[in-house]
Amino acid sequence: MTRLLVGPFNRVEGDLEVTLDVADGRVASAHVNAPMYRGFEQILRGREPHDALVYVPRICGICSVSQSVAAARALAALGDITMPDNGRHVTNVILATENLADHLTHFYLFFMPDFVRPVYAGRPWHDEAVRRYTPSTGERVRAAIAARQRWFTLLGTLAGKWPHTQSIDPGGSTRAVDAAEKVRLLARVREFRRFLETHTYGAPLEAVVALDSEAAFDDWVARDPLGSDLRFFATVARDTALATLGAGPGRYLSYGAYPQPDGSTALGAGVWQGGALSPVDAAAIREDATHAWLSDAGGPQHPGSGLTVPEPDKPGAYTWNKAPRLAGEVVETGAIARQLASGHPLIVDLVGRHGGTVYTRVVARLLELARVVTLMEDWLRALRPGEPFCTPGPLPDEGIAAGLSEAARGSLGHWISVRDGRIANYQIVAPTTWNFSPRDADGRPGALESALEGAPVRDGETTPVAVQHIVRSFDPCMVCTVH
């Protein structure tokens, strides 16, 4: 048995360290360390509740809007505030802009560059991968950054800037949209659609969304195996057996994304397990701090009553991250969970055959990218200039509330309690808090930790490429994880 300490782990958001015990060319066990602590949950205490809208986006520079939306939702619940239709549509567009930019950034800047590594030299696709995905010089990397820059001009208009907007209010959006802007915003979405249809998919978005089985997907890929970036990925994935790499826990959590007028969400909510969907019981969430450098006094806590108190010398701890569990179980969250919960036939079929693996996580993310662009067009068309975008209301001096939302990386929850007009407690459970959780009191590894078990380690590798694929397939955000 040899031990590898892997880090700094880049092309993830924030700092990450993974300790691997390797035997017979395979990872025998893995421990995941989120090595940085900032203490947002401590900093928020004692503040005016509305101040959370300044602080929480700054938890994360890549999921900034997601944090704002969760906080605004918690405050809206606290004050029984309802957004007007325009406010809800704009908030959905702002959140979707960030989530889709994150999917794009993940695929082109964080995930695909690993295939240019010399370890793959000689594979029939390697030269083309180098041409497309080499960081800083790759043609598609550079094109994706340019497309992303244009894409985020949506938020220059709708949210003032990105990241760290304060335009997201419990009562809606602080930035009304006029009729001319609505036309312009739709044109900007079409520009992004053109990038995706030209490079990412090589097909109309609707044709990608209509792929309804692995057989249909494989046929579609086979038409031009090294063509569009999604097809290219699928071809590389087959050659490198990514469909069998990095299996998750087989339980998938989605709180549901993008609220609709009828109270439902455009992307479904639920826990997917064994091919069936059940409702999310948020009351059954517990955060277990046994292996975190944080106090675990009182045992695992529901986030509504959770505490965050650093104990840097705590024996047996190896990360700043707590271990959230749902009804005692490890879950995986992300685009794959949302697409399962909303019953997309391609993802349901792929996961049924392969489980949650490197391959299915990436395909689910790219499928979602296509799907949500079309939703954004619907929301923008539904705007009614001249009608209200924000109907603010007062917040009570006492109360408890939760704000559940979906960030690009998965389920994000904020739990707030207010006393005497001040935040008495604020707890955040972010997507990567779930996915990269450490072991719990029963010694059960978190989703990534178990996904790494069995990963191949080649002779002489100190930062095994298979481990990199698995880690990055979750699109981790370490700054959100610990916050």
Add this chain to the structure above:
Amino acid sequence: MSTPFTVLWLQSGGCGGCSMSLLCADTDDFHGQLRDAGIDLLWHPSLSLDSGDDVVALLGRVLDGTQPLDALCVEGSLLRGPNGTGRFHIMAGTGLPMIDWVRKLAAKARHVIAIGSCAAWGGVTAGGDNPTDACGLQYEDDARGGLLGADFHAGAGLPVINVAGCPTHPSWVLDTLMALAAGSFGAADLDTLGRPRFYADQLVHHGCTRNEYYEFKASAEKPSDLGCMMEHMGCKGTQAHADCNTRPWNGEGSCTRGGYACISCTEPGFQEPGHPFHATPKLAGIPIGLPTDMPKAWFVALASLSKSATPKRVKVNAVSDHVVVPPVARRTRLK
């Protein structure tokens, strides 16, 4: 070809948002623009292929002098706690606190650049009772000192360059790096807080699209109102040093254009204003924070005069989320 200007980028006690903002730079070829300016990004946490051992080896080459370093960019505040150990951020794979890495690497760099308000002053991470003992590279809020000390000067002679902002604007970073690479940036280009003067000699108020409402003190009363946000909504645009309304964000944006107050995120200590961010603190009905350089008596006199002169159009629109009363179209030529 001349020697490239080498840049090493590290992240610590922040959110990574300044890097994400940087990628929104107004160019159709981000990496090409850097290369064309002679800038070689040795390593960046989000943008480089190298991981793990390769990165640690690169840091070693910088420390032993075999890899010259023109600019060390640090994003995020420096976490000195707990108890001065720096253990709130041990750099992955190295077992060493990030503050130790930053101290050692800063000693090797020709320039040291604080990317964003966390790295400049401590920022949001130093909020509340500052649980991690966070500070900036050369400041702790507005007090000189910070991690590197009040007297620190990088190899080329400048103190830490504070490209403050939360996040910082992509072109503030790029303009600074490109000017340094071109050898056209010196001590006279920094303001008294070490910020590049090309943006810090401006006020957010300059170019604010709400200026007509400001002139008449026609004020917004709730989120999404079009009026000036200084009187009630906590806006500090008349005091905050930055060019956000003349160099917009993400195309055509700025905080005030997005319908919310400037919280003066380029200023030291902005994270603890001593009042709720979204409400203007007042004394006897008058905002405490008056426009920079403006005598209070004049402000009060002008405000009351302009309020009484406010046209109905401006008064009504100020508390609406869209133009309810448009300007009258005159039938004669404008004089």
